[in-house]
Each structure stands twice: as structure tokens, then as C-alpha cells.
Amino acid sequence: MSAHDVLRAATPHAEPRAGATLGATCAVLAKDLRLLWRRRASWLAAATFATLSVLTYAFAFDLVTDDVRPLLPGVLWVTFLFAGVVALGRAFADETEQGTLDALLVAPVPRTTLYAGKLVAYFCALLAIDVAMLALATVLFNVGLLTPQLLLLTALGAAGYVSLTLLLGTLGSRVHAREVLLPVLALPLLMPLLIGGVRATGAALDLPHGDAPWLWLLVVFTFWSAAASALLFPLAVER
Amino acid sequence: MDYLEYLFAGFAVFWAGLFGYLLWLQARLRALARELERLEERLAEADAPVPEASLASGEPARPTPAPPPRRAPTTERGAE
């Protein structure tokens, strides 16, 4: 049904090629946002998981130390990473199983467009979860976390995270134990994101953080992962 | 200050790792050889022209007893 919309939007009329591509991109994006809304249960589960994670950390660390502030960057980024795995685990699974993806692949749309649609949709979902976690941690840890600087860091991290993890999410349904495999493959790849994110957050909170351009590490990693994934995605879904 | 036992342990781990890998590779090759043997057997059974062979192999899918033995060889030849 949503594949049908995309096909209709991308059918070449008399209008110029660029216009058709733009229309198709919008159709794909609309489809992905609609799908995201329909499957809100899956990323609401991720949000619940993230909430529990932050609560558990706050409680457990409060038992052993008086000053939890130095642990905060680690708590936040580990929560982001694991919540993202839960949120993105089935990003392509339903469409692959129902054959929608195959229908979309024969549509005269650049395949990078299909990737961009998913990217934007899941970026919004993950960013919403992450910002909610920042708000929760502000209350629990009594530190002002909803600053523009931290929001920028979170957005950068979420963009890099989603672009790389979505590429891995195309893992074919014939591979068993896909849900377990995704974090096993994604987390080592995301090591620079974790280091850069934790250190940059530490810098933003005036914690000891070493003197390296952590923000630039995040920027470089995000651009690298977006470029690599956009280039490789057409190869990943090729039949 | 020479820590000879650590030197010995390091070299032992290195060689043990290499030999372990080779042993594992050998096990994989043997499993492959066994699988090829099994496939050869199955192929020989499928090739056997007389119906006794398929009777002996005890194939489960034979709800109608009469036609399959006569038809099976022709379809097989056709597939070749």
C-alpha cells in the first residue's frame, strides 16, 4: 500500500527528472514516518527500556557513591547505544517479510532515497527518546542537561548512530538470530561515537575530559558513517 | 628479572593457538569429506534405475503405490 504511493509518485510524467525524484523522496519519507507511527509500540518499548536503564543506573550508583556527576556521560551514552539497538532492531524486518521492500526496489526511485527515508524517520524517533532521557536525567541527577550544547551533541550522535545501524539492519531475514547479531556487529563499529560522545558530554559538564577535539570526532564519525552507509545501502538491498 | 616463565608461556600460547587452529581446520575438512560421502550415497540411490532401490531407501512420500516407481525414472532422465 505504501509502496503503491511511492510507485505512483515516482512514475515518470512529463515533468523534469529532478522533480520526480523530489516527489519520490517526499513519498518515501511520508511512508516511513507513517510506518514509524504505526509501529510506535516498538520504539516506545525502546523508550521504556531507556527509562528503566537510566533509573537503574541512578539508583545503583547512588548506593555506592555520593557524587554521581562524573558517571553521568557514561550513563547517558550507554543508554543511548542500547536503546537504539532496541529501537532499530526491526527497522527493515517487517517490510522485508511483507515484500514491501522488494516492491520499493523495482520502483524508479534512487535506492539511496529509500535509505534516506528510513534515516530521517528513525533519527526523529531516536532523538525523541534521547531528549526524553536527558530530561529524565536532569531530574534524577540534579544537573541541567537540556542545554543547546548537549542537544547538539545528542543530535549528532543520534545521526551517526542511526545511519550506521540502519545499514546493518538490512541484514537478510535468512540469517538466524538477527536480533542478537545487530548489537554484536554495531557496538564495536560505534566505538568512536561512544568515546567522542562521552568525552564531549564530559567537557560540556565541566568534568575532566582530556584535551582533544571531541566534538570534531563526533562530526567526522557522523559524516563518515552517513556517507559510507548511503553508498553501501544500494549494494546491501540488491537481490 | 628475566621472567623466563612468562617467555615460555608466551611462546607456548602462540604455538598452541596455531596448532589449535590447524586441528580445527582438519576437523572441518573431515566433516566435509564425510558430507561428500553421504552426498555420493544419496546420488547413487537417486540414480538407481530399479524400483527396489527406492523401496530400500524407504522414501516417506509415497501415498499412491503404483504410479511413482514407473514415473520417477523418466522424470529423472528428463532432468538430466
Add this chain to the structure above:
Amino acid sequence: MNAARALLGAAHAARWTALPPLTGVAMLALIVGAVIVAPREAVEGEVQRLFYIHVPAAIAMYIAYGITFVASLVVLWRRDLRADAVARAATSVGVLFTALVLATGAIWGQPIWGVWWAWDARLTSTLVLLLLFGGYLLARSLADEHDEQAARFAAIFAVVAFLDIPIINMSVRWWRTLHPQPIVLRMPGDQALPDAMLAVLAVGVVAVVLLALWLVALRADTEQLAQRAAALRAAVDRREDA
């Protein structure tokens, strides 16, 4: 172009003729060199001799992952499953050598640093390599040998992982460093390592790299055999169903 192809063909044929004896001789030379010829290191003592297998194993590891990268590109471009067999073989040998590098490093670190493990830049990035390519092997072992879709996915992951290595190395180096800095690649005259040690190290690099190449060749042929067996199994299954 033709010369390159002829050279490749000759190298391919030599894997069963020239490679095993050469590897054997070089490995013998490495043992003799590391244990007898090389002088005793003044500060660290005899345990420093682990250096002659540790550093070559690290170089062999990077070469193996380089082979994985090239073979994975061939899988993506040419859709050639034989390249997938080479990629799997090189990855598994790379993981083996990564584990050996970590193990010999830890055994050296205990007497010299006083700890088995430290979150040092090089140790961390090597551990991440182990996790990355161990994950590759895990993912690949969960699918059939001749499953082209799984092969393509594994190739994409290998390409991303290989391109990620410089970023990982950069990020952990900024993070912290404790590992001895390389003292081999310096200008002549500024050479920190005595000639005898350098010579043994060179022999070690040649020997371990040859060994790694031989293991990759062995494993790649095994994997190609496994692919043919899997295809044969599918054919026999189809035939029995007919």
C-alpha cells in the same frame, strides 16, 4: 596488466609448492633467531624475546584484514562467491592472530607493566578489532556457505569495519596511550634497536606473514570446497524432491 595476471597466477599455484617449505624454513629461523641469536635486552630481560612473535603477529593481522577488505570488494563488484571464501578465510586467520597478539601482549605486560590488561590505546583498538571481525565470523557462520545474500551482507560489514579502523585508532589514541611507541621505523643513525634485534625481527615478520598467507590459502580452499559441497547438497535435495 597481463604481467600482473601472470604473477597472480604463479603466486596462486605456488601456495601448495613453494609456500609450505618456505614458511617452515622461515619459522625455524624465527625460533632460532628469537631464542638464541638475538641479544638479551638489558632492561626487560629475556621476556623481551616475545617481541619477535608479538610484532610480526600484529603485522600479519593487519595484512589478513587487508585481504578481507579486498576480497569483500570483489564480492560486491563481481558477485563472486569464491572471493567470499577468501574473505572468510582471511578474517578467521586475522581473528586468530589478533587473539595471539592480545595473548602474547598480556603475558609480556604482566611482568613489565605489572598488569595483564590496561585500557591503553593500542590494546583497546586491537580488542575492538577482535570484536569487529569476531562478529563478522559469527554472522557468517549463522548463514549457509553458498548463501549469496549473506555473503554480500558480510562483505558490506567487512568494508565498513575496515574503513572504521583508522577512526577507531584515532579516537582511542586521543583517549589515552601507554603502549611503547614504535622504535623500529626511525631514520638510519637514529636507530633505537640494535642491528641483531632488527634482523631477527625482520625474519620474524617474513616468517609469520608467510604462515598467515599459507593458513589463509588452506582455509580459503576449505571454504570453497564447503561451498561446492553446499551447492551439491542443494542439487541432490532438488533431485530427490523431483
